[in-house]
Amino acid sequence: xxxxxxxxxxxxxxxxxxxxxxxxxxxxxxxxxxxxxxxxxxxxxxxxxxxxxxxxxxxxxxxxxxxxxxxxxxxxxxxxxxxxxxxxxxxxxxxxxxxxxxxxxxxxxxxxxxxx
Numbered sequence: 001x002x003x004x005x006x007x008x009x010x011x012x013x014x015x016x017x018x019x020x021x022x023x024x025x026x027x028x029x030x031x032x033x034x035x036x037x038x039x040x041x042x043x044x045x046x047x048x049x050x051x052x053x054x055x056x057x058x059x060x061x062x063x064x065x066x067x068x069x070x071x072x073x074x075x076x077x078x079x080x081x082x083x084x085x086x087x088x089x090x091x092x093x094x095x096x097x098x099x100x101x102x103x104x105x106x107x108x109x110x111x112x113x114x115x116x
Contacts, residue, residue, distance in 0.1 A: 016110050
């Protein structure tokens, strides 16, 4: 993965607009929190292969951290804290945010085919 290039990611997001796509959205502080502080709460969310269509996609950010929003027919999907991206060999858009130690904190992935 490489640091987000906002113009390139925006262009890739728009490639998926008005198509049925599969979304993977994941957030976690999971096991990291309890290892650091036993009083911390572990939280997370995980959705894989949610099939949806969005009419608009937008990335915004301050150069270090970004938010991506996907406007669906009845609401929004968004991920915040994204910092890195890549298009893999299966033409899937993978976005992620990591903590200072490089551990995954948030992931948003979009694909025209289900994720394996």
